[in-house]
Amino acid sequence: MADPSLTGALQYLEAQRHAQPELADWYSAFADLYQRKLWHQLTLKLEQFVRLADLAFDLSLSALLGDNVFNFGELLAHPIINSLTGTNVEWLYHILHAFNSGNLLRYQELCRVHNIALCAQPALVENEKKLLEKINILCLMEIISSRPSEDRTIPLSVIAERTKLSIEDVEYLLMKSLSVHLIEGIIDQVEGTVHVSWVQPRVLGIPQISSLRDRLDTWVGKVRQALLSVEAETPDLVACA
Known part of the structure; x- marks a missing residue:
């Protein structure tokens, strides 16, 4: 290729x-x-x-x-x-x-x-x-990608703070990103949030890979803790049976 x-x-x-x-x-x-x-x-x-x-x-x-x-x-x-x-x-x-x-x-x-x-x-x-709009979109994608998959309901105020845009301009930025299929999700204007279900994959740089590794380590830690918790409860379950 x-x-x-x-x-x-x-x-x-x-x-x-x-x-x-x-x-x-x-x-x-x-x-x-x-x-x-x-x-x-x-x-x-x-x-x-x-x-x-x-x-x-x-x-x-x-x-x-x-x-x-x-x-x-x-x-x-x-x-x-x-x-x-x-x-x-x-x-x-x-x-x-x-x-x-x-x-x-x-x-x-x-x-x-x-x-x-x-x-x-x-x-x-x-x-x-045009360049400012593009980097704002990329900033938005970075905000989304840096969050765990279970934490993809993002307050518009968080995006506004990072991009230095008004809430109205953040909504436009989200609609632009949705229209060109960079993200998929739903904007909740009442709650002032956006729930993102998908973000376009990108080739990651070293800092982004490091961040992804840290999140993976956190996830592995949670899985290990859950496993230990189940193992600790298993004898009690057997005794009750």
């Missing part, structure tokens, strides 16, 4: 081919390797054609601005993204991580620290509201 980043790279080059017809031969060579599933050779060929940092930058912007892209884990797992580090656009690498973890505060901090660099990117400036 093709790595999503290779697919994205090929799509990017296809778009460039239409803008620059002289790239047709290059694109044909890439497409041939892609069809034959020669992923390693395709990666090497791409490295010959374009500077990795430039390609990583374009792929990152495409992911951030993509209408239905809410999963950044696969992109971040690809070595090509590491080529952003140590460059003058390293801030984009950190923004991707902030989006992947739904860390709104981190995103706002990065926007403040790297304001000049961000303002030099027209696409980011023009889509400022």
Whole structure:
């Protein structure tokens, strides 16, 4: 199966081919390797054609601005993204991580620290509201995913506090997330809660995996305690029989 980043790279080059017809031969060579599933050779060929940092930058912007892209884990797992580090656009690498973890505060901090660099990117400036909505949705998904499955009835006030939105805007955020099938659930406006029955799976980062491990350890502890309780009561049950 093709790595999503290779697919994205090929799509990017296809778009460039239409803008620059002289790239047709290059694109044909890439497409041939892609069809034959020669992923390693395709990666090497791409490295010959374009500077990795430039390609990583374009792929990152495409992911951030993509209408239905809410999963950044696969992109971040690809070595090509590491080529952003140590460059003058390293801030984009950190923004991707902030989006992947739904860390709104981190995103706002990065926007403040790297304001000049961000303002030099027209696409980011023009889509400022869209980016804020996207990271708020990812923040919502992180809130849901970080809670145990038996604790998925969430007060809207909790979401409002994390996202810095009004209750009305939280309701809109939930409806948006429901409409694009990122979550499934029911909003209870009377109680001021949302019950989430499902959240779209995502590729997890190290901090998210650590959190999941901690929750699993807690669950195992509860199961062990329940087992010990049953074993302790078993002799009494046998005696009564």
